[in-house]
Amino acid sequence: MGVLAVDLGGSKVRLAWCSKETPAKLKSQRTIEWRIQGFPLQVDTLIDLLRTYLRQCENDCGSVEAIGIAVAAVIDHDEGIIKVGENLGWRNIPLRSCLERELGRPVRVDVDAFCGALAEAQLGSGADQRHFLFVVVGTGIGHAFVLDQRIWRGMHGAASVFGHLKLERDTIPCYCGGTDCICQYASGQGIARLARQQLSCPQIGGEEILHALRRGEKWVERVIDSMYNALALGISHAMNLLDIECIVLGGGVVQADFPDLDVLYRRLDELVYPEIRPIILRRSSLGADAVLIGAGLLAME
Numbered sequence: 363m364g365v366l367a368v369d370l371g372g373s374k375v376r377l378a379w380c381s382k383e384t385p386a387k388l389k390s391q392r393t394i395e396w397r398i399q400g401f402p403l404q405v406d407t408l409i410d411l412l413r414t415y416l417r418q419c420e421n422d423c424g425s426v427e428a429i430g431i432a433v434a435a436v437i438d439h440d441e442g443i444i445k446v447g448e449n450l451g452w453r454n455i456p457l458r459s460c461l462e463r464e465l466g467r468p469v470r471v472d473v474d475a476f477c478g479a480l481a482e483a484q485l486g487s488g489a490d491q492r493h494f495l496f497v498v499v500g501t502g503i504g505h506a507f508v509l510d511q512r513i514w515r516g517m518h519g520a521a522s523v524f525g526h527l528k529l530e531r532d533t534i535p536c537y538c539g540g541t542d543c544i545c546q547y548a549s550g551q552g553i554a555r556l557a558r559q560q561l562s563c564p565q566i567g568g569e570e571i572l573h574a575l576r577r578g579e580k581w582v583e584r585v586i587d588s589m590y591n592a593l594a595l596g597i598s599h600a601m602n603l604l605d606i607e608c609i610v611l612g613g614g615v616v617q618a619d620f621p622d623l624d625v626l627y628r629r630l631d632e633l634v635y636p637e638i639r640p641i642i643l644r645r646s647s648l649g650a651d652a653v654l655i656g657a658g659l660l661a662m663e
């Protein structure tokens with residue numbers, strides 16, 4: 363017996379079957395690019411996709427008792443309503459009730475960063491910590507505070523918007539409607555934006571930037587310097603405000619050798635209030651699967 367874990371992001375949806383006995387060992391993983399079917403994502407499109415996958419999963423892996431969905435959005439957790447999901451083009455979508463009606467199983471919906479933090483707290487890099495900050499760097503940047511081993515959701519379920527902390531005023535516009543958000547410098551999108559600016563080249567993506575960095579190309583240093591600066595400023599503010607010492611970095615942009623934790627550590631060492639020591643900086647041990655595993659754990663709750 364198991365559950366279906368779903369990670370619904372701004373361009374693709376990842377799916378896996380997750381057993382109750384070994385939730386970190388995902389089976390039958392699949393990734394589907396939904397943007398090719400148009401924007402915003404239609405709930406009916408998602409339902410069709412899940413229905414097809416459910417049938418395959420039940421043939422290949424075993425029964426599916428419940429569904430857990432991690433979404434890059436601000437969510438009413440109790441009701442399972444997506445309040446705002448800019449990268450999905452969604453506003454006030456009663457996702458849980460729609461899916462329960464159509465798929466005939468209990469559905470739980472939560473913020474992707476909260477799901478990732480849940481997995482790290484139970485099975486990953488935060489398992490030995492009472493409190494930590496999980497920062498997930500992907501297309502955008504999200505976060506979750508785990509305080510006394512519980513996710514802190516905030517007053518509006520929006521305690522996940524690390525990427526929209528402001529660094530300056532009124533220069534670079536952000537898709538959230540604000541300006542100069544951290545994600546415009548330190549997310550996958552932000553790093554690509556800075557690289558395009560440096561090279562005056564409209565076609566450059568994350569992979570090319572990482573390759574340039576590994577080859578030691580000069581132009582990329584300024585881009586990466588802005589990224590470290592933005593990330594360190596945001597993380598240090600969070601550490602100083604909450605007196606938190608452990609940071610777990612996850613998400614698609616975080617790789618085995620990137621970002622360099624020693625570089626980030628040195629910047630934090632300058633910015634974090636001296637009494638807040640040691641500074642414990644770790645990569646997610648669950649890597650790119652943290653959010654998906656968390657969606658599985660959510661469905662099992």
Ligand SMILES: [Zn+2]
Nearest residue numbers: 526536538543
């Ligand atoms: Zn923003």
